[in-house]
Amino acid sequence: MSASLAQTDRVAADELLVTEPGRVALPPGEPHDDALPVWNDWVRHSPDHVVAAWLSRFEQLLSTGHIEAAVELFLPDSFWRDILAFTWNLHTAEGQDAIRDMLRTCLGSVKPKAWQANGPSREVEDIIEATFDFETEVGRGTGVLRLKDGRCWTLLTTLVELKGHEEAIRHRRPIGLAADAYRPGRESWGERRKRHAEEIGVTRQPYCLVVGAGLWGLALGARLKQLNVSTLLIDRLERPSDVWRNRYDTLVTNSPSAADHLPYMPYPDNWPAFPSKDQIANWLDCYASIMELDIWCKTDCRRAVFDEARDEWIVDVVRDGQAVTLRPKQLVFATGFFGPPHVPEFPGAANFAGEQIHSASFQTAHAYRGRQCVVIGADVSGHDIAAALWEAGADVTVVQRSPVIIVPRESLLGLFQELFSDTAVDRGMTPEKADLLLASLPFRVLSRQHAKMFAEIKQRDSEFYRKLEESGFQLTDGEDHAGLLPQLYRRGAGYYVDVGASKLIINGSIKLRSRVGIECITEHGVLLSDGTELPADVIIYATGYDRSKIPAWKILPDEVRHAVGKLWGYGSGFRGDPGPWEGELRNVWKPTQQRGLWFGAGGFLHSRFYSRVLALQIKAREVGIPTQVYRIPETHCRD
Numbered sequence: 001m002s003a004s005l006a007q008t009d010r011v012a013a014d015e016l017l018v019t020e021p022g023r024v025a026l027p028p029g030e031p032h033d034d035a036l037p038v039w040n041d042w043v044r045h046s047p048d049h050v051v052a053a054w055l056s057r058f059e060q061l062l063s064t065g066h067i068e069a070a071v072e073l074f075l076p077d078s079f080w081r082d083i084l085a086f087t088w089n090l091h092t093a094e095g096q097d098a099i100r101d102m103l104r105t106c107l108g109s110v111k112p113k114a115w116q117a118n119g120p121s122r123e124v125e126d127i128i129e130a131t132f133d134f135e136t137e138v139g140r141g142t143g144v145l146r147l148k149d150g151r152c153w154t155l156l157t158t159l160v161e162l163k164g165h166e167e168a169i170r171h172r173r174p175i176g177l178a179a180d181a182y183r184p185g186r187e188s189w190g191e192r193r194k195r196h197a198e199e200i201g202v203t204r205q206p207y208c209l210v211v212g213a214g215l216w217g218l219a220l221g222a223r224l225k226q227l228n229v230s231t232l233l234i235d236r237l238e239r240p241s242d243v244w245r246n247r248y249d250t251l252v253t254n255s256p257s258a259a260d261h262l263p264y265m266p267y268p269d270n271w272p273a274f275p276s277k278d279q280i281a282n283w284l285d286c287y288a289s290i291m292e293l294d295i296w297c298k299t300d301c302r303r304a305v306f307d308e309a310r311d312e313w314i315v316d317v318v319r320d321g322q323a324v325t326l327r328p329k330q331l332v333f334a335t336g337f338f339g340p341p342h343v344p345e346f347p348g349a350a351n352f353a354g355e356q357i358h359s360a361s362f363q364t365a366h367a368y369r370g371r372q373c374v375v376i377g378a379d380v381s382g383h384d385i386a387a388a389l390w391e392a393g394a395d396v397t398v399v400q401r402s403p404v405i406i407v408p409r410e411s412l413l414g415l416f417q418e419l420f421s422d423t424a425v426d427r428g429m430t431p432e433k434a435d436l437l438l439a440s441l442p443f444r445v446l447s448r449q450h451a452k453m454f455a456e457i458k459q460r461d462s463e464f465y466r467k468l469e470e471s472g473f474q475l476t477d478g479e480d481h482a483g484l485l486p487q488l489y490r491r492g493a494g495y496y497v498d499v500g501a502s503k504l505i506i507n508g509s510i511k512l513r514s515r516v517g518i519e520c521i522t523e524h525g526v527l528l529s530d531g532t533e534l535p536a537d538v539i540i541y542a543t544g545y546d547r548s549k550i551p552a553w554k555i556l557p558d559e560v561r562h563a564v565g566k567l568w569g570y571g572s573g574f575r576g577d578p579g580p581w582e583g584e585l586r587n588v589w590k591p592t593q594q595r596g597l598w599f600g601a602g603g604f605l606h607s608r609f610y611s612r613v614l615a616l617q618i619k620a621r622e623v624g625i626p627t628q629v630y631r632i633p634e635t636h637c638r639d
């Protein structure tokens, strides 16, 4: 971790704390210390000193068990997001009462200490922001503090490593083959690698089984490897990259590459800002190989039940046609959260004379030259496919039912500019710090902040939005007016990052029918609810995926599915994300109601940071570190 504030700063910080008792009222029963230092005169000092003083006081109050006084260091409407360090959970305590409860439950076993700022603080309007390091009994952590009027507005604490089980990277990197003295029969790297790969799952059970070797499985596999957790990944496809390779050939990522690289291996500096799906696929194959991950491809997971008596899973898989039973202690589903393609059941579809295809099976537009194509749905795939069809010389009409969030590509890059961009790197930003800062925003704050940013985008791109609306396109900025990112966390759909298709809609190259439903499919077209019929040779359903049927729910017993409940969404109460409010994503990257069952999900942006969060929890369980989980949420809603 980076260097701390100099010792002189800590001394100066202590000087800020006067010993006048009574400024912080302690409730009856709290340990009383007449000489308890209190906050004073913070406004006269530099942001670095204010931060150092706050951390120093916080440490003192926590280490002496003065919970009530520690709570007083927070504003009434403050947030403390903890990732494992205090709660062994991902938990956001909102307000002083929740913070008090969290501290009363967790503080005794956590024993936090050594809170120190690890770089200069930043002042933005009336907020001072700083990152810091700290330790607990079992690990080392880092965090982000935001102060307003000298009191904490948001606090993030996150565990980054376990003492005695640090990742084998940089100064701890393995010596490699050279560590072995020459001796007859010594294995080469290749021989050892081959032996390990042949043993795992056959003569030696993995401690952790990861189902799904897409980007999430690979990122988690790499993390677990550095923590020396015996891990096997399985995937039903031929190559870990095939999810991406099999997508339509004009696809480029809609998140920028500066934000997207997997752990340990940044993309090369000459990579495009938005790589194509085949570049991503090639990268994933290389990643799996370079990270030396043990992967069984062409292996389908069929059934998993938890053996309570042996405290392990019985997992039935079919590996290249052969039935195999695996017995891992920890089971992670990294099978994506999309579920199978969703095709709405329109009357008459069975009698359609042309071709009907879901976007998931759409590969290339070349065959559709000169044909009449109707694309149903106006999210990412709907736009991309409509544009590819137009390029190929097809006659294309998009049918839009619901409003969609559109963000021009340049404006999206602007959203990422401060954290994930070459400019940010030039200013000294690292991916680790950027991930931390992003994670430090509780959902309520994220939503408010993005509402502000999205309002700015709407103003800056007002001409673009006006023309798009004039073309008939139904726009939205999300139910919380916060645009793309919060909606991604709510339902992972309903948006498009414009890389050019919107212009084709505006200039009429791609025809649009919106504010209409689909009455039925006729033999030669699509009958709309306003009575018009769109002639069609081809219907492409860009209608998304069935999230209630993710692969895990077919593999796990029903009672486990019911106990665990919904994945993803933070309880906003908006479409696709029913309440009650959770303030954290449901069931991903954290303990579930089923022991030994985990879900890794999300896009590239999440895989780097949260793969470590998940890996640390698995490692802690492997080595027997006590992991008392604070508040696994009740199962309020089910997929």
Ligand SMILES: Cc1cc2nc3c(=O)[nH]c(=O)nc-3n(C[C@H](O)[C@H](O)[C@H](O)COP(=O)(O)OP(=O)(O)OC[C@H]3O[C@@H](n4cnc5c(N)ncnc54)[C@H](O)[C@@H]3O)c2cc1C
Pocket (backbone or CB within 6 Å): 211, 212, 213, 214, 215, 216, 217, 234, 235, 236, 237, 240, 243, 247, 251, 252, 253, 254, 255, 299, 300, 301, 302, 334, 335, 336, 337, 380, 381, 551, 555, 600, 601, 602, 603, 604, 605
């Ligand atoms: C058109 C499109 C564009 C996208 N663009 C972006 C983007 O730009 N940026 C971004 O971050 N995200 C993007 N996404 C979302 C992205 O695909 C997901 O975020 C990402 O792939 C999720 O990774 P994952 O590892 O969780 O799941 P997946 O990549 O879906 O991988 C899951 C793996 O599990 C395997 N599997 C499933 N069931 C079983 C089973 N029973 N047994 C064995 N293996 C099984 C599958 O074969 C698959 O390989 C896009 C999605 C689509 C559809």
